[in-house]
Amino acid sequence: MTAEWSQWPRRHSRAVDVVTSVLLCVGATYASTLIDHGGRQGPEVARAPSLAVFVLSAIASIALLRRRQYPRAVLAVTTACGVVITALGFDLSILTAGAALISVWSVGLWSSDLRTAKLAPLVCGGPLLIASFFHGLMPLLTGGRISAIAGVLVAGALAEAGRNRRDYLSALHARAELAERTREEEARQRVGEERLRIARELHDIVAHHMALAHAQASTAAYLLRSQPDQAQEMLDQLAGTTSAALRELKATVGLLREDDSDAPLEPTPGLAQLPELLASFERTGLTISLSITGVPRPLSPGADLTAYRIIQEALTNVTKHADTPAATVRLVYSRILLTVSVSDDGGSSAESVRGEPDSVSQGYGLIGMNERAVSVGGHLHAGRRPDGGFEVTTELPLEPPNNLDSEDKTR
The missing domain is CATH 3.30.565.10 (Histidine kinase-like ATPase, C-terminal domain)
Structure with missing residues (x-):
């Protein structure tokens, strides 16, 4: 049951993206009503929701829907929206920069360029931090700035961990495929060696017994009119030769069967x-x-x-x-x-x-x-x-x- 729930977000990625975008837009719009006076009680609701923040956060949230296909472009759009919201005088926080944090994680996880993946937290966090100083430097370390910078760093770390896990699983899959191909090649080689050995055994058995049978039959034909008793003896030997050939052929061909025979085989010559x-x-x-x-x-x-x-x-x-x-x-x-x-x-x-x-x-x-x-x-x-x-x-x-x-x- 737990395994099925863990696979649900992967099987319904589009629904997850839509819900995430809606929540980020709502959270950024709500954060526009908060003002942090630097007191111990933290930010408080002091103004009405901003239409500009809603539009900018909606643009960033809609851009997130294409983050798997265009991670770097989405990072640029969401970071720009977060910078504009902060420059308009709204406090920088993990809510107003939420879309940008998701973009940092997406770039680190899906970008094909490793350098871009490592620089994504700096590309996003630097402009947001600079924009937060447009309306005053003090106090320098506010709760919103700390939470935003921490969020950027955590997003980069999670992307690095996800990328490492994906590479590890890919390496395991590649090694498993290589091991499977190696086992198949080894099995084919063993089958070829076994066929060659059986072919060699059949050649020796057939060549030996057929040569003896030919010689005995020729001698019996030569002695049949002049010395019928010796011809009869030679024909009896011919029967023994053919019987021995059949026994050895049966034992050798029996190696080709899938099931082992219960009948005892003659010892190896x-x-x-x-x-x-x-x-x-x-x-x-x-x-x-x-x-x-x-x-x-x-x-x-x-x-x-x-x-x-x-x-x-x-x-x-x-x-x-x-x-x-x-x-x-x-x-x-x-x-x-x-x-x-x-x-x-x-x-x-x-x-x-x-x-x-x-x-x-x-x-x-x-x-x-x-x-x-x-x-x-x-x-x-x-x-x-x-x-x-x-x-x-x-x-x-x-x-x-x-x-x-x-x-x-x-x-």
């Missing part, structure tokens, strides 16, 4: 599942040799998944593009780094898929592997070997990147 990964490639006819140097140490979840996916993608490229049935996987553990290399000794029938710089249509395999390595603080190198074949090598930190010093990155 890592080097612990490396034997199963190599076995799936060997079932397609690819011979893989694995060598591990150093003492195996646990990796961070991100680096563990990155190592697994890089090996998976590199072996998929060997299966699809290399003219060799053999590949080598090497894991080298040092104090702070894990070096993973996948190499073959055959040629390449589609170098563009491997990401050669001179390719016409560069594929996304090596781009995705490089992005994975960089995302966990490592780096990747891929290219032809001097003695023939192709090799993918990546170095991954055994600890999160923010825990590594620059000098620790040397081996």
Whole structure:
């Protein structure tokens, strides 16, 4: 209820201005009947209301109705009216100068020029005080003069406080808008990163399983007439490959759903599942040799998944593009780094898929592997070997990147 009443003057500003103007005109006209003899009893009613004071105060009151649009012009009009009333011989008081005091407050609050807002009390109070001395200097400090000067100073102080509060609220609003835009940009950035991560996962899953399924289907077709038993075994492996692909796709695409699924998901792939990964490639006819140097140490979840996916993608490229049935996987553990290399000794029938710089249509395999390595603080190198074949090598930190010093990155 209190909040509604506090907002009423702002919602009905025109009605407030009209009532204020009428009261100021009535007050100035009544003040024209008072005479201050300097006694202890204060001013007393000693004459009839002045028509000149009524006209001048009416002009000043009407001018106040446009104080929001033209604050400086209204200040000039109301101050001039107050000076004329005082010069006609009427006592200077807070009633006769009321319209001018409201103008001082309006200029300080709504004027776009800060210097004008600060000078408004002096521009108004100075002429009024000088005009009050036209009919005698003594006594110097009358009650009317003191009240008028105090009113001018209070009006200026209230305008300064109102302007400071308005600027403070504007700054709060601007900071709130900036914070909202920052949150929206951060949310969009996180959504983009999540989409990129999911796209990378889908690429790895589809490329790996489709390459295996293609190799198994081709082998089964070749063995179907001459060795039907082996062809049947290869078709059974093909069913297992497609089932595994569907499971991983379901788990990855499930990340796009708004609601979490109650069904348990398979654990995130890592080097612990490396034997199963190599076995799936060997079932397609690819011979893989694995060598591990150093003492195996646990990796961070991100680096563990990155190592697994890089090996998976590199072996998929060997299966699809290399003219060799053999590949080598090497894991080298040092104090702070894990070096993973996948190499073959055959040629390449589609170098563009491997990401050669001179390719016409560069594929996304090596781009995705490089992005994975960089995302966990490592780096990747891929290219032809001097003695023939192709090799993918990546170095991954055994600890999160923010825990590594620059000098620790040397081996």
